[in-house]
Amino acid sequence: MLVDSRARKFSYLRLSLTEACNFSCTYCLPAGYAPRDPGLPSELGLSEVKNLLIGFEAAGFSKVRFTGGEPTLRKDLTEIIAFAASLPGIQVRALTTNGWNLKRMAAAYRLAGLQALNVSVDSLDPSRFRMLTGRDRLSEILDGIDQALGLGFDSVKLNAVLHREHARDELGLFLNYVRSRPVTVRFIELMKTGKGAAYRDAHFLSSGEMRLELLRQGWRPVERSISGGPALELSHPDFLGRIGLIAPHAEGFCESCNRLRISSTGSLRLCLFGDGNHDLREFFQSPEKARELPRQLAQLLRLKAPSHRLQEGDTGILGGFSEIGG
Numbered sequence: 001m002l003v004d005s006r007a008r009k010f011s012y013l014r015l016s017l018t019e020a021c022n023f024s025c026t027y028c029l030p031a032g033y034a035p036r037d038p039g040l041p042s043e044l045g046l047s048e049v050k051n052l053l054i055g056f057e058a059a060g061f062s063k064v065r066f067t068g069g070e071p072t073l074r075k076d077l078t079e080i081i082a083f084a085a086s087l088p089g090i091q092v093r094a095l096t097t098n099g100w101n102l103k104r105m106a107a108a109y110r111l112a113g114l115q116a117l118n119v120s121v122d123s124l125d126p127s128r129f130r131m132l133t134g135r136d137r138l139s140e141i142l143d144g145i146d147q148a149l150g151l152g153f154d155s156v157k158l159n160a161v162l163h164r165e166h167a168r169d170e171l172g173l174f175l176n177y178v179r180s181r182p183v184t185v186r187f188i189e190l191m192k193t194g195k196g197a198a199y200r201d202a203h204f205l206s207s208g209e210m211r212l213e214l215l216r217q218g219w220r221p222v223e224r225s226i227s228g229g230p231a232l233e234l235s236h237p238d239f240l241g242r243i244g245l246i247a248p249h250a251e252g253f254c255e256s257c258n259r260l261r262i263s264s265t266g267s268l269r270l271c272l273f274g275d276g277n278h279d280l281r282e283f284f285q286s287p288e289k290a291r292e293l294p295r296q297l298a299q300l301l302r303l304k305a306p307s308h309r310l311q312e313g314d315t316g317i318l319g320g321f322s323e324i325g326g
């Protein structure tokens, strides 16, 4: 397994399959997706994605999350999931999606070998959902999630970005939602990006305030597993589901970093808020070439910084999350 100079072990790949998106979330792509300049590198094709997965399996990666943009816009997503599932080393296949087509596609993704599903649902209030995402689609998405809950996924989670002005209301709605559903709803602190700095300053709420409210209502932290990711999870005996809080601004957040990110054009991003991309596309041109990837990754990992510098207001080269997937 790849290890960096701070003894962090890397086994989790977050692979952006496209920068395109059909939503226009206020904090991510407020003006919607504008197609790439044809002069810029194209998205990785199916065979390049397959070679990439072979390369990361050879480097000891055991989990892959498909993200974007909106990864389900790719017509070959089911085939990509099935290919990942055919590689014995890739033990966990996960997807982050806005859920727009779950009702139609969740069963096919599951059958292809998808085990973990994260759906971004910023609000359970239909008009607020439409305001935040630009789409009037909440009820179809919730139906899709209910359908997915019957398909035997290992985990189904919802992601909601915290907004100062809506948090109290949303907490009430989401608590009601998890009372009878075995899902974890994770509230994510709004992060600063190159294009979203003013938005973040206007709407940010620390998850600490929500944590205090949950503790007051009898919720208790669940012990974290080593591979459990960065969320603080809380449970309550009267609720089937859980609440998670993701606080990237908290001290020590980067100490347990176990992930690398690849953009939809095949560049490695050592840190979401890092300063550079490392083009690896040449390694994805054949399975033989992909098997040289572990050595290249080991060298590049020497450049990985100990932590992001968000506290100092430094967002690196990240313009917005749709560029790489969050």
Ligand code: SAM
Pocket (backbone or CB within 6 Å): 021, 027, 028, 067, 068, 069, 070, 071, 096, 097, 098, 118, 119, 120, 159, 160, 161, 188, 189, 190, 191, 192, 193, 196, 320, 321, 322, 325, 326
């Ligand atoms: N389109 C898919 C979706 O929305 O789930 C996958 C890509 S989206 C960029 C991945 C996650 O990043 C979503 O849960 C979204 O809410 C989150 N995100 C986007 N911009 C963010 C920001 N500025 N701060 C915190 N989370 C953000």
Ligand code: SF4
Pocket (backbone or CB within 6 Å): 021, 022, 023, 024, 025, 028, 029, 068, 069, 070, 098, 120, 321, 322
């Ligand atoms: Fe699209 Fe996801 Fe960004 Fe919303 S958060 S605009 S769904 S990429």
